Amino acid sequence: MSPDLLLALFTGAALFGVGIYGALSQTNLVMIMMGVELILAGALVNLVAFWRFLHPDSYAGQMFVLIVMTVMALEMAVGFGVAIARFRARGSVEMEEATELQG
Amino acid sequence: MISLQTVFIAFFGIATIGFGILVFRTSSMVRSALALLFSQTALGAMFLAMQAEFLGVLQIMMMATEMSIMAIFMVMFMMDPGGLGAMEMSHQKRLSILAGVVGALATAGIALFTPWGVVVNVAPPAAEQIRALGTELLGRSMLIFETAGVTILTAMIAATAVALPALQRKRNA
Known part of the structure; x- marks a missing residue:
């Protein structure tokens, strides 16, 4: 197997792991969003590596990368909208205090 | 080499x-x-x-x-924001580290043990890539591309609506 492909896939795996750690361990909404960004970044590396090393003649791979980049931007936009609403209502974006929907 | x-x-x-x-x-x-x-x-x-x-x-x-x-x-x-007070802003650290390590190892394992097939070592030239991506966007993948545009518009409206103060939302309703 190509070492370049493996390196890229391992980078994606590491970013995925770091992102999961961040999304689960942080109490601040903006920091949780940073974790999700890293998870999506891991997906991006994999997609670019699959396009480059396995199917460079098919541009559906690059198209998929553009869609994931769009999802990253949307996640930020909606996340910041929620953060503003939360900050206005409670004066904080700490997620440990967000227990209104708790059963 | x-x-x-x-x-x-x-x-x-x-x-x-x-x-x-x-x-x-x-x-x-x-x-x-x-x-x-x-x-x-x-x-x-x-x-x-x-x-x-x-x-x-x-x-x-x-x-x-x-x-x-x-x-x-x-x-x-x-x-x-400057971190001068060294506030603790994390919880369930051990569980998170465990989940992160398991997630990373599982994906690395999949990357290592999957037979990926023939690896191509030559990439198309940059100009050819951009031309082919443009053709892809305006051809076979046009519907997906347009869907992404509509999704961005929806998210913009949703984010603005959520961020509006509650009083203003009531007045608008």
């Missing part, structure tokens, strides 16, 4: 992961946002090393603006 491309992919890969870890290691929110910016920029450089020129430049440009906005939000929303 290790090629220059392998060296660059490894270098930028390590930089991406290193800055990614730094995001959650510093108590300053501004430093976290900057670490994420550097991580995403290194990722863009890694795309360039993989000869995906358009995607690499796009990644660097998008993330530079996105992370700058994130840094501003960090300063706005945090009680201690």
Whole structure:
């Protein structure tokens, strides 16, 4: 197997792991969003590596990368909208205090 | 024989992961946002090393603006954006580390043991890539591309609606 492909896939795996750690361990909404960004970044590396090393003649791979980049931007936009609403209502974006929907 | 491309992919890969870890290691929110910016920029450089020129430049440009906005939000929303008070802003650390390590090892295992087939070592030239991607966007994948546009519009309206103060929302209704 190509070492370049493996390196890229391992980078994606590491970013995925770091992102999961961040999304689960942080109490601040903006920091949780940073974790999700890293998870999506891991997906991006994999997609670019699959396009480059396995199917460079098919541009559906690059198209998929553009869609994931769009999802990253949307996640930020909606996340910041929620953060503003939360900050206005409670004066904080700490997620440990967000227990209104708790059963 | 290790090629220059392998060296660059490894270098930028390590930089991406290193800055990614730094995001959650510093108590300053501004430093976290900057670490994420550097991580995403290194990722863009890694795309360039993989000869995906358009995607690499796009990644660097998008993330530079996105992370700058994130840094501003960090300063706005945090009680201690500079991290001078060394506030603890994490919980369930052991479980999170375990989940992260298991997730990373599982995906690395899949990458290692999957038979990926024939690896192509030659990438199309940059100009050819952009032309072919344009044809893809306006041809076979046009519906997906248009769906992404509509989704962006929906998210913009949703984000603005959610961020409006409750009183103003009531008045509008």
